[in-house]
Amino acid sequence: MKIYFKAIFYYFFIIFCIASMQFIGGCAQIGVPVGGPKDTIAPMLTKANPTFGSTKVTNNTITLSFDEYIDLQDLQQNLIISPLQNKNPTITANPKSITIKFKDTLLPNTTYTINFGNAIRDFNENNITKDFTYLFSTGKTLDSATISGKVLIAESGGIDSTIIVLLYRNAVDSTVKNKKPNYIAKLKGDGSFQFKNLPTANFKIYALKDADGGKTYNTKFETFAFLQTEVSSTTNENVLLYAYAEEKAAENNNTTSITKKNIDKKLKLQTNIQSTKDLLEPLEISYNNPLKDYDFSKIYLTDTFYKKITTAKYSLDSTSKKITLSHIWQPETTLILIIEKDAAADSVGNKINKTDTIRFTTKRKEDYGRITLRFNDLDLFKTPVLQFLNGETVKYTYPLTSKEWSNSMFPPGEYDIRILYDTDKNGKWTPGNYTKKIQPELGVTIPQKLSIRADWDNEQEINL
Incomplete structure (x- = not known):
């Protein structure tokens, strides 16, 4: 009887435990928080010391406080301080604040702007405080003049938003080559730019694709633009700059550095003749090695009866690897290109293995x-x-x-x-x-x- 009672006790105890676990689990499910809507609001400035737009500022340290935890990303690519500093300030980010310490002495009667671009973001959701700019003046008033305009690529009329615009005060023509500008502006996606909070003055203005980060125009390969005259910050006219590179970067085809070690042991050629020859393009013969010796009389066209065509003209390009054959091609005509074995030789005397004969037909007018x-x-x-x-x-x-x-x-x-x-x-x-x-x-x-x-x-x- 005791055994029977004990079995019943264990039976009800197990059922009780299972029911309790289900009840607790059910309660736990009901109590799980579902969470609120995703945070889409960017950090907002709550306090600044000195206050935003202050005048007569003498303190070289600025503190900006925000309403949530922040993170600074790509600060070097985003930050623009105007006027430009000779020594970069120290910028530190705390959980909800940013501290800027100037190393340069602040200029008298000058309006300063600190533009963070898209560097300021909230810590959790990466929401960007776009184009955040802090403003103060060491003088009695804030400067308010502006210069606006657009930069276009001269050759195409297109836009390169990586170009920056440089503004110089009291400058001569050579200043842009050896001195950093007073003010910098970045282009927007449509090629436009705007300088704000400028003093009333005349400026020299330039645009530059600053490949080396020096903020000066120091090579003819850099994309650059200039205005013939100075521009005044008191005018409301838009400035239009046309950018160009005076010289294009040379291709890596310098034949003077070629040695026996980097020349192919066999001289080979190929042509641009496809299944049919284009009527509007010249015929091109390309070699794998630069040519030292060549004889155009041993490269010629013939008709199908092997009668030479003497009206073709030949030229060798600057790499010494491509021969161009120009001719007035007639539609639907079969011709033969003959390249004799000793028509050309590279710098170590290599020649093609045998005379090459290529038969082709020109395209139709249709x-x-x-x-x-x-x-x-x-x-x-x-x-x-x-x-x-x-x-x-x-x-x-x-x-x-x-x-x-x-x-x-x-x-x-x-x-x-x-x-x-x-x-x-x-x-x-x-x-x-x-x-x-x-x-x-x-x-x-x-x-x-x-x-x-x-x-x-x-x-x-x-x-x-």
Whole structure:
């Protein structure tokens, strides 16, 4: 009987434990907090010492307090202090505050702005306090003059938002090459800029793609822009700057450093002849090694009866690795290119293994499209040139003498088009020259893309 009673006791005890666990678990589920909405509000300034917009400031330490925990990210890329400091201030971030300690002596009667860009964010959700700027003056009043404008890439009319704008007070032409500016502004996405809280004065203004971070124009390879005259902070006119690089960075094709060790042991060649030869492009023969000796008389075209064609013209490019053969190609014509074994040799005497004979046929006229473009608001007095581009590469260039242009045989494909105002009439874009005070030629990229279909009449109206 005792055993039976004990078994019943254990039975009810187990049921009680299971029920208790279920009850507790159920209660726990009910009590789990579901959480509130996600924080989307950026940190806000609650207090500043000195107060925001203070005048007659003499203290070189500033403290900014915020309403929540903050984090400073990419401060070096975002921070702009105007006027520019010779010695960078010490900036420290505490949980809810930022302290700035100036190392330079504050200038008298000067308005200072500290722009943090997008550096200030809340600690938890990374919400950005966009373009946060603190302002104070060492004088009796806050300066309020502004200079606004836009920077465009001269050749294309495009925008490079990594360019900065430099403002110099009491400067000569050479100052931009050896001294940092007084004020700096960054471009917005549309290429515009604005300097605020400037003193009433005249300034020299420049734009620079500052590759080395020096904030000075010290190489002709840097993208740069200048204004011919000073600009006044009292005028309301927008400044327009056209940026250019006076020289393009040279490609790494210096043949003078080539030695026997880095020359291929066999001389090889290839051509740009596809299944059919383009009627509008020259024939190109590319070698794997730079050529030292060559004889164009041993590279020639013939007809199918091996009769030489003597009207072709030859040239060797600056790398000494590409021979260009120019000729007026006739449609649907079969030709033979012959490159004799000893037509060329590289610097160690290598030649191709044997005479190369390439038979090819030129394209049909029907493989090309017919195109007519009509331009609205085209200024013919500025010597406009029509350029067709694939990406950044100018493929075809045509001077424009009227507001309608047509071509009866144009390569099919997708193109961007650009109008270049060719003031020096050399058929290509010419950059500016700061030393000679020459502005760059201007190009206007047309937003419309052209799609040229073969054996088709392609017509389009272009608005400039």
